[in-house]
Amino acid sequence: MPIALVVDDEPAIRELFHAFLSLQGYTVHTAADGVEGLDQAHSLRPQLMFLDNNMPRLTGLQVLERLQPAALETAVIFMSGLLDDQTCQTAQAFGARACLQKPIGLPDLARCLAELRTHPRIRVLLADDHALVRGTLAGLLHAEPDLEVVGEVGDGQQAVAMACSLLPDVVLMDISMPGMDGLDATRAIKAACPTIQVIGLSTYDHTEQAQPMLEAGAVGYVSKTETAEALLAVIRTCRTWTGGTTRRA
Numbered sequence: 001m002p003i004a005l006v007v008d009d010e011p012a013i014r015e016l017f018h019a020f021l022s023l024q025g026y027t028v029h030t031a032a033d034g035v036e037g038l039d040q041a042h043s044l045r046p047q048l049m050f051l052d053n054n055m056p057r058l059t060g061l062q063v064l065e066r067l068q069p070a071a072l073e074t075a076v077i078f079m080s081g082l083l084d085d086q087t088c089q090t091a092q093a094f095g096a097r098a099c100l101q102k103p104i105g106l107p108d109l110a111r112c113l114a115e116l117r118t119h120p121r122i123r124v125l126l127a128d129d130h131a132l133v134r135g136t137l138a139g140l141l142h143a144e145p146d147l148e149v150v151g152e153v154g155d156g157q158q159a160v161a162m163a164c165s166l167l168p169d170v171v172l173m174d175i176s177m178p179g180m181d182g183l184d185a186t187r188a189i190k191a192a193c194p195t196i197q198v199i200g201l202s203t204y205d206h207t208e209q210a211q212p213m214l215e216a217g218a219v220g221y222v223s224k225t226e227t228a229e230a231l232l233a234v235i236r237t238c239r240t241w242t243g244g245t246t247r248r249a
Helices: 011-023 034-044 062-067 085-093 106-118 133-140 156-166 184-191 209-215 228-237
Strands: 001-009 029-033 050-051 073-078 099-100 122-126 147-153 169-176 196-201 219-222
Touching: 001 011, 001 034, 001 156, 011 050, 011 106, 029 034, 034 050, 034 062, 034 122, 050 062, 050 219, 062 073, 073 085, 085 099, 099 106, 122 133, 122 156, 122 196, 122 228, 133 147, 147 156, 156 169, 169 184, 184 196, 184 209, 196 209, 209 219, 219 228
Parallel strands: 001 029, 001 050, 050 073, 073 099, 122 147, 122 169, 169 196, 196 219
Antiparallel strands: none
16 A cells, blocks of 8 residues: 655644545555654655655754655655745645645645646656756756656766666667766667657757667757757657657757
């Protein structure tokens, strides 16, 4: 059974969520403060976590900052009675999947679970030898609620190792990297983990750069001169990609 963790200092909230989530088929654990919640998250590795912000010892934001939900593959729902846009954006930058304003009723919980099941996040691994480029890409993807950065690497060998370890949905792969380049890394990933989709990235806006990546197994190719919207659109096509066609921006 999937595991859910409810972290909230209000006993009534913990009891309500426990009862509801149990009926939804979850094995439910609860924690009454941020430190206890952080410890249980690391030990249980729950699939779902409801996390209050205003708690003793550690706030919800402090828990999120330490937790790294992407690495645990935990969908975190951040909750607060004083929820503004900036707080929600900060929570999502730390890895929260969604934000809920308290008080929260059962219809809110039902809608939240339905949304999670209907629109799972696309998990993305970034492979580029320039730290500034990786940081820019990570910032762009963190701002999108349906995308999740699960890791960053700086060369092809690391890309292959981390892709086969984390099993992301998508690898954004720079073509020109030291050591093993993006072409060889793409071939290795597709040979070892064929369900992972690779999107090639290059500084050059040349179609001749795209074809070798597509032949290596990439589903798309995006020039770094393209707009953010173009890159996001190509990533999102991977949600329903089943093979047979290539996608290029």
